[in-house]
Amino acid sequence: MMKKEVIExxxxxxxxxxxxxxxxxxxxxxxxxxDIKLPGMLYAYILxxxxxxxxxxxxxxxxxxxxxxxxAIFTGNDLKDxxxxxxxxxxxxxxxxxxxxxxxxxxxxxxxxxxxxxVIIAESPYQAQDxxxxxxxxxxxxxxxxxxxxxxxxxAPLVHSEIAHNIAFHWRAGDNLDDIFSQAxxxxxxQFRQQRLIPSAMEPRCAVADYHGATGELTLWATTQNPxxxxxxxxxxxxxxxxxxxxxxxxxxxxxxxxxxCYPDEVIVSWASQKLHRPVxxxxxxxxxxxxxxxxxxxxxxxxxxxxxxxxxxxVRVKVYANMGAYLSTAAPGVxxxxxxxxxxxxxKIAHASSEVFGVLTHxxxxxxxxxAGRPEATFLIERMVDLYxxxxxxxxxxxxxxxxxxPDEFPFTNPFGLEYDSGxxxxxxxxxxxxxxxxxxxxxxxxxRKQGKYIGVGFSTYVEMxxxxxxxxxxxxxxxxxxxxxxxxxxxxxxKVSVFTGASPHGQxxxxxxxxxxxxxxxxxxxxxxxIHGDTAQIAMGWGTYGSRTTAVGGAAIHMANQKVIEKARxxxxxxxxxxxxxxxxxxxxxMVKGLPARSIQFQQVALDxxxxxxxxxxxxxxxEGTAFYNPKNFTxxxxxxxxxxxVDTDTxxxxxxxxxAVDDVxxxxxxxxxxxxxxxxxxxxIGQALWEGAEFDNQGQLITGSFLDYTVPKARFFxxxxxxxxxxxxxxxxxxxxxxxxxxxxxxxxxxVNAVMDALRPFNIFDLPMPLTxxxxxxxxxxxxxxx
Amino acid sequence: MVSERFPVTLTINxxxxxRDVEPRTLLVHFLRDDLNLTGTHVGCDTSQCGTCTILLxxxxxKSCTILTVQADGAEIVTVEGLERxxxxxxxxxxxxxxxxxxxxxxxxxxxxxAYLINQEGPLTEEAIRRQLxxxxxxxxxxxxxxxxxxxxxxxxxxxxxxxxxxxxxxxWG
Ligand code: FES
Ligand code: FES
Numbered sequence: 024m025m026k027k028e029v030i031e032x033x034x035x036x037x038x039x040x041x042x043x044x045x046x047x048x049x050x051x052x053x054x055x056x057x058d059i060k061l062p063g064m065l066y067a068y069i070l071x072x073x074x075x076x077x078x079x080x081x082x083x084x085x086x087x088x089x090x091x092x093x094x095a096i097f098t099g100n101d102l103k104d105x106x107x108x109x110x111x112x113x114x115x116x117x118x119x120x121x122x123x124x125x126x127x128x129x130x131x132x133x134x135x136x137x138x139x140x141x142v143i144i145a146e147s148p149y150q151a152q153d154x155x156x157x158x159x160x161x162x163x164x165x166x167x168x169x170x171x172x173x174x175x176x177x178x179a180p181l182v183h184s185e186i187a188h189n190i191a192f193h194w195r196a197g198d199n200l201d202d203i204f205s206q207a208x209x210x211x212x213x214q215f216r217q218q219r220l221i222p223s224a225m226e227p228r229c230a231v232a233d234y235h236g237a238t239g240e241l242t243l244w245a246t247t248q249n250p251x252x253x254x255x256x257x258x259x260x261x262x263x264x265x266x267x268x269x270x271x272x273x274x275x276x277x278x279x280x281x282x283x284x285c286y287p288d289e290v291i292v293s294w295a296s297q298k299l300h301r302p303v304x305x306x307x308x309x310x311x312x313x314x315x316x317x318x319x320x321x322x323x324x325x326x327x328x329x330x331x332x333x334x335x336x337x338x339v340r341v342k343v344y345a346n347m348g349a350y351l352s353t354a355a356p357g358v359x360x361x362x363x364x365x366x367x368x369x370x371x372k373i374a375h376a377s378s379e380v381f382g383v384l385t386h387x388x389x390x391x392x393x394x395x396a397g398r399p400e401a402t403f404l405i406e407r408m409v410d411l412y413x414x415x416x417x418x419x420x421x422x423x424x425x426x427x428x429x430x431p432d433e434f435p436f437t438n439p440f441g442l443e444y445d446s447g448x449x450x451x452x453x454x455x456x457x458x459x460x461x462x463x464x465x466x467x468x469x470x471x472x473r474k475q476g477k478y479i480g481v482g483f484s485t486y487v488e489m490x491x492x493x494x495x496x497x498x499x500x501x502x503x504x505x506x507x508x509x510x511x512x513x514x515x516x517x518x519x520k521v522s523v524f525t526g527a528s529p530h531g532q533x534x535x536x537x538x539x540x541x542x543x544x545x546x547x548x549x550x551x552x553x554x555x556i557h558g559d560t561a562q563i564a565m566g567w568g569t570y571g572s573r574t575t576a577v578g579g580a581a582i583h584m585a586n587q588k589v590i591e592k593a594r595x596x597x598x599x600x601x602x603x604x605x606x607x608x609x610x611x612x613x614x615x616m617v618k619g620l621p622a623r624s625i626q627f628q629q630v631a632l633d634x635x636x637x638x639x640x641x642x643x644x645x646x647x648x649e650g651t652a653f654y655n656p657k658n659f660t661x662x663x664x665x666x667x668x669x670x671x672v673d674t675d676t677x678x679x680x681x682x683x684x685x686a687v688d689d690v691x692x693x694x695x696x697x698x699x700x701x702x703x704x705x706x707x708x709x710x711i712g713q714a715l716w717e718g719a720e721f722d723n724q725g726q727l728i729t730g731s732f733l734d735y736t737v738p739k740a741r742f743f744x745x746x747x748x749x750x751x752x753x754x755x756x757x758x759x760x761x762x763x764x765x766x767x768x769x770x771x772x773x774x775x776x777x778v779n780a781v782m783d784a785l786r787p788f789n790i791f792d793l794p795m796p797l798t799x800x801x802x803x804x805x806x807x808x809x810x811x812x813x
Numbered sequence: 814m815v816s817e818r819f820p821v822t823l824t825i826n827x828x829x830x831x832r833d834v835e836p837r838t839l840l841v842h843f844l845r846d847d848l849n850l851t852g853t854h855v856g857c858d859t860s861q862c863g864t865c866t867i868l869l870x871x872x873x874x875k876s877c878t879i880l881t882v883q884a885d886g887a888e889i890v891t892v893e894g895l896e897r898x899x900x901x902x903x904x905x906x907x908x909x910x911x912x913x914x915x916x917x918x919x920x921x922x923x924x925x926x927a928y929l930i931n932q933e934g935p936l937t938e939e940a941i942r943r944q945l946x947x948x949x950x951x952x953x954x955x956x957x958x959x960x961x962x963x964x965x966x967x968x969x970x971x972x973x974x975x976x977x978x979x980x981x982x983x984x985w986g
Binding site: 709 | 835837838842845846849850851852853854855856857858859861862864891892893896900904907908909911913914915916917918919920923938941942943945946948949950951952953954955956957958959
C-alpha cells in the first residue's frame with residue numbers, strides 16, 4: 024500500500040501508518056519490567072521443586088542464611104497465614120467446579136515440577152541464586168499422573184486429596200444427540216490430541232514490588248496483560264485496599280495469554296517488599312518460563328460427526344478431557360468450556376451439537392489461555408472432522424465446506440449453543456481465497472507429481488471466532504469473575520493536543536497507533552498531537568485489559584464514545600463563540616463551521632483553549648475539555664475467514680515443506696492494515712508451530728522434557744515461505760467502529776489447514792490422521808508402516 | 814563465590830568504560846545492570862533467542878554467552894549506539910516495514926541486521942531467512958523482519974548514491 028506524505032484528515036482510519044510506539048522501542052528505550060531499577064532494590068530467587076509430586080519433609084536454610092548478600096529467606100510456612108491463596112477467576116456455571124487451594128509457596132506438598140518452596144532475597148541476583156544452592160530440602164516423592172485420561176481412573180494418585188478422580192469440573196452444553204447419531208447415514212469418529220503448548224513470549228515474566236511503610240502504598244511493576252485485574256486480585260490476596268495498590272505494565276514483551284494470570288511470584292515479591300520495606304525484583308529465567316508460566320491447549324478429544332451421504336452435516340459432539348495441570352489458573356476453567364465448547368460447529372450451519380468437558384487435574388504445569396484460547400481447539404476439531412467426513416463420503420472437502428457454510432443472508436446467526444454470530448459473508452472470503460489459489464490446477468499438479476513419487480497436499484480451513492469479549496452481563500452469566508467493558512478518557516489539553524487513557528493494556532499489538540488513528544480521524548487533529556497512555560492503574564481508573572482480541576472492538580469503541588462527548592461539549596463552546604444555535608454548527612475535519620457559512624468557523628484547537636481559559640463559556644458549561652466513556656459491548660464480535668495451506672512431504676525423510684500459505688481474513692473494519700497484517704503473520708507462525716513443531720512433553724515422573732528452546736521448537740524464519748494475505752471487510756453491526764478483532768485469527772485457522780494439507784499429501788499411503796506436532800520422525804514412521812503393510 | 818573483582822576496559826557505543834567486575838558477570842548483565850543500557854534484553858538462558866545480540870568488534874555476538882572479562886578491550890555497539898544524528902538505516906527500516914510488535918526481540922534483531930547488511934553484497938530473501946537462525950521472535954512471524962532487512966539494504970544503497978552524488982558535486986564545485 025502506498026504511503027502518502029501528507030495524509031488528509033478524516034482519512035486516518037484505514038491507513039497503514041507507522042506505529043507511534045516504535046520510536047522508543049527501536050531506540051532501546053522501552054520500559055519493560057526488568058528495566059526497572061530502584062534505589063535499595065533487592066533481588067528474589069525462587070527455589071522450585073524438582074519433583075512433580077512430593078511431600079516436603081524439611082527445608083534447611085541455616086547455611087544459606089549466612090551467605091553473602093542474603094537479606095531474608097522465606098518458605099511456604101512463613102507465607103501461608105499471611106497471604107491469601109492464588110485465585111481462580113473463571114467459574115463456569117453448572118459445572119460442579121472445585122477450586123483446589125493454591126498457596127503462593129508450597130508448604131506441605133509440591134504438585135508439579137517448578138512449584139515454589141522457598142524464596143531467597145539478596146542484594147544481587149547472583150547472590151540470591153548462590154544462596155538457593157545452599158538450601159537443602161528433603162522431599163518424599165509421591166506417585167505422579169500426567170495424562171488426563173489416566174488421572175480420572177479409580178487407582179490414579181490424587182493431585183488434591185479433596186478432589187475425587189482429579190475431576191475439578193464436569194461441564195456440558197447442548198442436547199442429547201443419541202437419536203440423531205443412531206439414525207444418521209454416516210457417522211465419523213475420531214480422537215484428537217490437542218497437544219500442550221508453551222506460549223514462549225520472548226520476554227520472561229518479571230515483577231518489581233515497592234512498598235512504602237509510611238503511606239501503606241504498594242507499587243507493583245509486572246509483566247501483565249491486565250493491570251487492573253491484577254490490582255483487583257492482588258488486593259484480595261495481600262489485603263491491601265485497591266486505592267493503595269498501583270500496578271504498572273508499560274511495555275510488555277509479548278504475552279499470548281500467558282500474562283493474564285495472577286502468579287505466585289508476583290504475590291511473593293509484593294509480600295516480601297511489605298515485610299522488608301525495600302523494593303524487591305524477581306525476574307524469571309527462561310527455564311522457569313518453561314516450567315511455571317502457564318501452558319496452553321492440552322485436550323484429549325473424542326469427536327463424532329453425523330451427516331448425510333450427500334455432504335450435509337447434521338450434528339457434531341465431543342467429549343473432552345482437558346488437562347488443567349496441578350492447579351486451576353486464573354482464567355483456565357473458562358477456556359475448554361465457554362471459549363471452546365460453545366463454538367464447535369465453527370463456521371457451519373449444523374443444527375445439533377453437544378460438548379462435554381472434564382477439567383482434570385494432573386501433576387503438570389497449570390494451563391491457561393494461549394493465543395486463541397479454546398477457539399483454535401474448536402476450529403481444529405471441526406475442520407479436521409469435515410475432511411474426515413469428506414473422505415468417508417468420497418466428496419471433495421471444499422465442496423463439503425461450500426455446502427455447509429452459513430450463508431450471508433442467515434446473519435445474525437444463532438449457533439446450536441445459542442451464540443449469536445453478528446455478521447458474516449463466509450462465501451466472500453472463500454471466493455477471494457480461491458482467486459489467489461487455483462484449486463483445479465493444484466489437483467492436476469498433485470496428480471502428476473504423485474506419478475513421479477512426489478507428494479504434495481492442500482488443506483483448507485474455515486473459521487469463526489468470538490472476539491471483542493463482552494458484554495459484562497454475559498461475563499457474569501458464564502462465570503467470569505469480572506466485567507468485560509472498557510474505559511477511555513480523551514483529555515484535550517489547552518493547546519489542542521490530546522492524551523488518551525485506555526483501560527485496555529496492549530502489549531505489542533500496536534494499539535497506541537490504532538487508538539491514535541481513531542482520535543485523529545474523529546477529532547480531525549494531527550496524529551502526532553495524540554499520545555495514548557495505558558498500563559498504569561494510577562493513571563487509568565479502571566479497565567479490563569488486552570486478551571481475546573477485545574482491545575479495539577471494546578477499548579476502541581470506548582474511545583469513540585469519549586470522542587463524541589468531547590465533540591458534543593466543544594460544539595456548545597464553538598456555537599457560543601460563533602453566536603449561533605448549537606444545531607447550526609457542523610464539525611468536519613477539525614473545524615466547527617456555521618451551517619451554510621463555511622467562512623464563519625473556528626478550529627478545534629481554538630475551542631480547546633477557550634474551554635480552559637473559561638473567560639466566556641456558554642451558561643452551565645464547566646471549564647476544560649475531556650470525555651470519559653465506559654463501553655459495555657452488546658455482544659461478542661465474530662471474525663472469520665478461510666485459510667489454505669500447500670505442503671510437500673519428503674517420503675524419504677518425513678520432512679514437511681510449507682510451500683504456500685494463503686490467509687483471507689475478515690476482521691470487520693480495518694483501522695490500520697499494516698498492523699492487521701502483522702497480527703495475522705504472528706498468529707500464523709504460532710498456529711503452524713502447533714501443527715508441525717511445538718509440543719510440551721512430560722515423562723511419566725512429571726519431568727518436563729521439553730524444558731528449553733533446545734528441546735521445544737519455537738519456529739524460526741527459515742521454516743516459512745512468504746505469506747499471502749488478503750481481507751474482506753464485513754463490519755460488525757453492533758460496535759460503533761465496526762471492528763471485530765484480529766489478534767488470534769492466524770493461530771486459530773492455520774493449525775487445521777496445515778494438518779489437513781499434510782493428510783491430503785499422505786492420502787496415497789492411506790494415512791488419515793496423525794497426532795500433532797507432525798514431526799519428520801512421526802511422518803516417516805507412518806509412511807514406513809503404510810509401505811510395510813501394503 | 815568470593816566476589817573478587819577484575820578490572821575491564823571496554824569501548825561501548827564510542828565511550829571508554831573502565832570498571833571492576835566479578836569475573837562471572839555475563840556481558841549482558843554488565844550492560845543492563847551496571848551501565849543501565851537496558852535496550853539489550855535477556856530472553857533465554859541457553860543462547861537460543863538472540864534478544865541479547867550486540868556488535869562486538871563488528872561481529873554479531875550474543876552478550877548472554879560471553880563474560881564481561883572476556884570482552885576486555887573490545888569495542889561494543891548496543892542498540893543505544895546505533896543512532897547517531899539520524900535513525901540508523903536498520904532502525905528506519907524496522908519502523909517502516911513493521912519489523913517489530915512487542916519490541917522485545919527487536920534490539921537483538923536490529924543488531925543482527927546491522928551486522929548482516931555490512932556483509933558483502935545484497936542478501937536474498939532466502940539468505941536472510943537462513944541468517945536469522947540465531948533469532949527467535951514470537952510476535953512478527955518474521956516476514957516483516959525479512960522485509961525490514963531488505964529495506965535497510967536499500968536505504969544504505971540510496972544513501973551511498975546520494976553521498977557519491979554529493980562528493981561528485983563538491984569535486985566539481
Ligand atoms: S538471551 Fe537468549 S541468546 Fe542471549
Ligand atoms: S517483536 Fe515480540 S518477540 Fe519479536
